[in-house]
Amino acid sequence: MxxxxxxxxxxxxxxEGVVELAEQMAQGKVAIAAAGGTxxxxxxxxxxxxxxxxxxxxxxxxxxxxxxxxxAVMATEMAVEAFAQESCCPVxxxxxxxxxxxxxxxxxxxxxxxxxxxxxxxAEAHTLPKVQAHQPL
Amino acid sequence: xxxxxxxxxxxxxxVARVLNEQRNFLTQLDxxxxxxxxxxxLDRGFQAVMEKLPSVAEMDIGSILKTVxxxxxxxxxxxxxxxxxxAFLRAGMASSGKYELYEADVVHLLEAALExxxxxxxxxxxxxxxxxxxxxxxxxxxxxxxxNLDIAHILLYTSEAAEEGMKATIxxxxxxxRASYLGERSIGHQDPGATSSxxxxxxxxxTYGHGV
Numbered sequence: 001m002x003x004x005x006x007x008x009x010x011x012x013x014x015x016e017g018v019v020e021l022a023e024q025m026a027q028g029k030v031a032i033a034a035a036g037g038t039x040x041x042x043x044x045x046x047x048x049x050x051x052x053x054x055x056x057x058x059x060x061x062x063x064x065x066x067x068x069x070x071x072a073v074m075a076t077e078m079a080v081e082a083f084a085q086e087s088c089c090p091v092x093x094x095x096x097x098x099x100x101x102x103x104x105x106x107x108x109x110x111x112x113x114x115x116x117x118x119x120x121x122x123a124e125a126h127t128l129p130k131v132q133a134h135q136p137l
Numbered sequence: 138x139x140x141x142x143x144x145x146x147x148x149x150x151x152v153a154r155v156l157n158e159q160r161n162f163l164t165q166l167d168x169x170x171x172x173x174x175x176x177x178x179l180d181r182g183f184q185a186v187m188e189k190l191p192s193v194a195e196m197d198i199g200s201i202l203k204t205v206x207x208x209x210x211x212x213x214x215x216x217x218x219x220x221x222x223x224a225f226l227r228a229g230m231a232s233s234g235k236y237e238l239y240e241a242d243v244v245h246l247l248e249a250a251l252e253x254x255x256x257x258x259x260x261x262x263x264x265x266x267x268x269x270x271x272x273x274x275x276x277x278x279x280x281x282x283x284x285n286l287d288i289a290h291i292l293l294y295t296s297e298a299a300e301e302g303m304k305a306t307i308x309x310x311x312x313x314x315r316a317s318y319l320g321e322r323s324i325g326h327q328d329p330g331a332t333s334s335x336x337x338x339x340x341x342x343x344t345y346g347h348g349v
Contacts, residue, residue: 038214039211039212039214040214042214043172043174043214044174044178044213044214044215044218045214045215045218046211046214047210047211047218047219047222048211069315070216070314070315071215071216071218071219071314074216074219074220074257074258075218075219077219077257078210078219078222078223078257
């Protein structure tokens, strides 16, 4: 069993794109679901869509949720509260930057690490330098 | 005279009407300091509420308010969905099984709604949010009840305090929500969430007081 991932974004395409990137790293070993946009597919977040995404990966050994901005946090909290009434699969919300966090979490989950280990690795994602400091252009 | 289920339904209808009328104004307020969707989101949410309202109009006030809350959560799409959704859900729980609300109930409902918003948004007064309209409104309601005023006056003073609180958000620096990404540039703008909170409380005072 591996940890599952849910990607929450205000944008349908951003959520799906992050899932695509993360799946490339997970090589089919991790259940990853996207919950992007409102129920109509507009920019925004949908509690219902997040609940469905959580249900989609519920067979996992815990779920890490990665999210983009602001209200994604509140919508995810409400979804997690609703999901907790029907499933005892533990869910953790990550403060990690979305893309880096999702890629790192996918790798960590794919090698069978625990929810806590995957969450801790994702949380460190912001410390990874993308560009060397003071690198001349 | 208590607030009845008919008053509650009339209030929610008025909220839907006012938020529809003020949709562009709220979105304009949200445009310099947010994502320019507050009016659109709330209008969409309360139009969905209007569709559900007839099916619960005969039920207790708690069921009506809980239905408003769950509908907003599933349809609003922005931060105001979870926030107003939680506010109405908590107010609904505080009025569960009741067909009439008396003076003290008004305070309990407002208190439950405010606590819900604070818990969901992790916001405190002075952060340029809905809390800045709702917290003074609750305080005014408590004072009015302590002075043994009737419900019409309690609601009037509650609405006036929310309006004052809303205006007081203009000089504040936003530290919550999308506006917080703007830092100092958020100063000088009236908070859209505090504005919609005032409109919702004003709709209650207007419909109860005048039987519109």
